[in-house]
Amino acid sequence: MKNIFFCMMMKTIHSISFLLVVSLLLFPAGAAGDSDYIITGHNTARKISIRASSRNSINHGVVKVMDANRETCWISDGSAGPQWITVDFGSKRLITSIVVCPGKKDNYPTISYFKLQFLNSSWFDYATVQTRRPGAFGYTSKGRMEIDLAGMDASTFRIFIPADAMIRGFASIAEIEIYMGASKLAFFDDRLKGICLPIQNGYLPASDYSYPNAPRAYRGGRHSGIDFYNYHTEDSYDPVQLTETTPVFAADKGVVIRADHDYESIDIKEWRRRSAYYQTHPATYMRNAFGGREVWIDHRNGVVTTYNHLSSIDPEIKPGRRVSRGKKIGTAGNSGLAGEAEGKLYGIHLHFEIWIDGNYLGYGMSMQDVRKYYQWIVLNAR
Numbered sequence: 236m237k238n239i240f241f242c243m244m245m246k247t248i249h250s251i252s253f254l255l256v257v258s259l260l261l262f263p264a265g266a267a268g269d270s271d272y273i274i275t276g277h278n279t280a281r282k283i284s285i286r287a288s289s290r291n292s293i294n295h296g297v298v299k300v301m302d303a304n305r306e307t308c309w310i311s312d313g314s315a316g317p318q319w320i321t322v323d324f325g326s327k328r329l330i331t332s333i334v335v336c337p338g339k340k341d342n343y344p345t346i347s348y349f350k351l352q353f354l355n356s357s358w359f360d361y362a363t364v365q366t367r368r369p370g371a372f373g374y375t376s377k378g379r380m381e382i383d384l385a386g387m388d389a390s391t392f393r394i395f396i397p398a399d400a401m402i403r404g405f406a407s408i409a410e411i412e413i414y415m416g417a418s419k420l421a422f423f424d425d426r427l428k429g430i431c432l433p434i435q436n437g438y439l440p441a442s443d444y445s446y447p448n449a450p451r452a453y454r455g456g457r458h459s460g461i462d463f464y465n466y467h468t469e470d471s472y473d474p475v476q477l478t479e480t481t482p483v484f485a486a487d488k489g490v491v492i493r494a495d496h497d498y499e500s501i502d503i504k505e506w507r508r509r510s511a512y513y514q515t516h517p518a519t520y521m522r523n524a525f526g527g528r529e530v531w532i533d534h535r536n537g538v539v540t541t542y543n544h545l546s547s548i549d550p551e552i553k554p555g556r557r558v559s560r561g562k563k564i565g566t567a568g569n570s571g572l573a574g575e576a577e578g579k580l581y582g583i584h585l586h587f588e589i590w591i592d593g594n595y596l597g598y599g600m601s602m603q604d605v606r607k608y609y610q611w612i613v614l615n616a617r
């Protein structure tokens with residue numbers, strides 16, 4: 236977790252202002268609610284809004300109920316009940332079952348029962364679910380409660396926790412899972428869960444310029460990856476700049492499909508000529524344009540990752556070679572960039588791309604969604 240501390244700090248500033256605006260829109264004055272949204276798959280047209288009556292802290296916000304992690308919880312702010320979480324798909328979905336995993340606060344269960352409600356001009360109770368293990372003494376509770384809906388088309392539901400269901404003054408939920416038959420509604424894209432960062436302790440960039448979709452005037456195109464310029468050591472969170480000796484690692488297991496061992500640098504005159512050319516000639520084929528010395532890895536599930544501007548590629552990294560997650564593939568650099576063409580060391584970074592089903596991650600997304608998606612990847616990185 237600590238490798239994300241810095242970027243989360245930077246993110247916090249954005250989030251607070253965003254949440255304030257949203258909160259003001261969704262909650263009347265005086266109510267301290269929490270709202271967020273998640274992206275399903277890698278298609279941002281399918282956003283799901285989630286709102287809670289309150290939240291304990293930024294680390295216990297409502298989004299924790301849909302992060303596919305039972306260890307993290309939404310927790311209410313300690314105010315009197317009732318407390319609730321609303322899930323809004325935006326349009327009708329067929330749902331066959333909903334699973335609710337109650338959460339804990341300070342290791343104690345927090346709810347003795349909850350109601351599943353649907354909206355039909357007003358909220359009505361569909362089910363009341365006891366979370367205490369039958370006959371159990373004290374604060375033990377069942378971990379996972381499945382509510383069979385026998386087929387329901389609904390666009391909105393909520394988990395409602397009455398005041399008398401709250402234990403020790405708090406309500407908490409760890410996960411809400413939504414099923415259509417055997418298939419669970421996947422939040423974000425599970426194929427990207429658990430990939431590791433290609434730079435150890437790498438920091439997500441602060442600037443929009445380093446994210447997908449940012450314009451790239453020098454080649455008349457758009458950025459399709461994310462740029463890692465900094466990382467931190469084991470001893471400190473101070474950002475350290477990548478150098479030409481910083482190792483680059485495979486983000487996940489897969490097969491190398493490209494490794495530019497035969498890459499040849501160009502001089503700055505030629506670099507400027509190509510740059511000027513592409514600014515006036517939008518290209519559909521730029522294999523050796525500006526990515527420099529590249530490695531591509533096919534993860535064999537519709538996901539391909541690419542590593543660009545490398546200063547070196549390890550000798551055994553060749554097309555056809557299987558690699559494991561975290562395998563060192565080379566070192567960072569500035570190949571393909573003006574710095575290398577000038578024979579200098581400026582501009583060293585790792586440009587890293589994630590391609591899913593033929594689109595780069597971030598394609599068609601707003602900058603806010605791109606950042607949210609990458610933060611999710613970092614949170615789930617191994």
Ligand SMILES: [Zn+2]
Nearest residue numbers: 460461462586
């Ligand atoms: Zn880049």
